[in-house]
Amino acid sequence: MMIVLSGMIGAGKSSLTTILAEHLGTQAFYEQVDDNPVLPLFYADPKKYAFLLQIYFLNKRFASIKRALADDNNVLDRSIYEDSLFFHINADMGRATEQEVQVYDELLDNMMEELPYAAHKKAPDLLVHLEISYDKMLEHIKKRGRSYEQPENDSSLVGYYHNLLDRYDAWYQNYNYSPKMQINCDQLDFVDNPVDRQKVLALIDEQLKKRGTL
Numbered sequence: 462m463m464i465v466l467s468g469m470i471g472a473g474k475s476s477l478t479t480i481l482a483e484h485l486g487t488q489a490f491y492e493q494v495d496d497n498p499v500l501p502l503f504y505a506d507p508k509k510y511a512f513l514l515q516i517y518f519l520n521k522r523f524a525s526i527k528r529a530l531a532d533d534n535n536v537l538d539r540s541i542y543e544d545s546l547f548f549h550i551n552a553d554m555g556r557a558t559e560q561e562v563q564v565y566d567e568l569l570d571n572m573m574e575e576l577p578y579a580a581h582k583k584a585p586d587l588l589v590h591l592e593i594s595y596d597k598m599l600e601h602i603k604k605r606g607r608s609y610e611q612p613e614n615d616s617s618l619v620g621y622y623h624n625l626l627d628r629y630d631a632w633y634q635n636y637n638y639s640p641k642m643q644i645n646c647d648q649l650d651f652v653d654n655p656v657d658r659q660k661v662l663a664l665i666d667e668q669l670k671k672r673g674t675l
């Protein structure tokens with residue numbers, strides 16, 4: 462079984478990945494954000510580093526998928542499809558050229574075709590999307606405290622985050638690579654509230670059972 466999480470910056474994907482992997486007795490695959498040398502460069506100069514950052518993420522995400530496919534059960538903290546969404550949004554904001562986007566899209570397609578396992582396993586068994594409001598997301602971003610993500614250090618982030626949030630919703634509605642479900646992170650605090658955590662796990666179990674995966 463492969464479960465993939467999706468959702469905005471600070472929605473809680475990494476935390477839920479850990480919780481879910483433990484609950485299901487499976488392996489968690491994370492994107493190590495604090496080890497990413499390109500991310501601070503990108504936030505300081507998005508126009509210069511958008512393409513490099515995207516190639517960095519594509520490479521890392523692809524490596525995770527390959528490792529994840531080698532095992533039977535696992536949970537991934539973000540889908541490769543969202544990287545493409547991030548890049549398209551950045552391109553629309555003038556941070557990448559049309560040619561860069563085209564090269565990226567073709568490279569992504571090419572890489573997906575090369576995955577060495579049965580085609581049906583390339584898509585996850587379930588996508589769990591974390592839905593969050595702007596205010597709640599900012600609360601999480603502040604609490605976590607990565608300096609380059611704070612709008613008070615860089616006011617252009619307000620527009621960037623709103624752009625991402627707007628487009629994420631449409632992205633989720635149109636996502637059709639696998640079964641999907643949403644968790645409302647404004648209503649359910651699976652990190653600090655054990656009752657909510659059980660509720661979230663029960664919701665996910667229900668979906669997995671319904672699809673015969675659990």
Ligand SMILES: Nc1ncnc2c1ncn2[C@@H]1O[C@H](COP(=O)(O)OP(=O)(O)OP(=O)(O)O)[C@@H](O)[C@H]1O
Nearest residue numbers: 469470471472473474475476494518544547548610
């Ligand atoms: N494809 C991408 N393009 C540009 N920036 C990205 C991309 N993927 C992630 N990021 C950036 O990397 C950082 C980490 O993002 P991500 O949402 O994956 O993890 P997170 O913030 O730890 O989320 P969570 O709290 O849900 O675990 C954010 O600053 C985000 O903007």
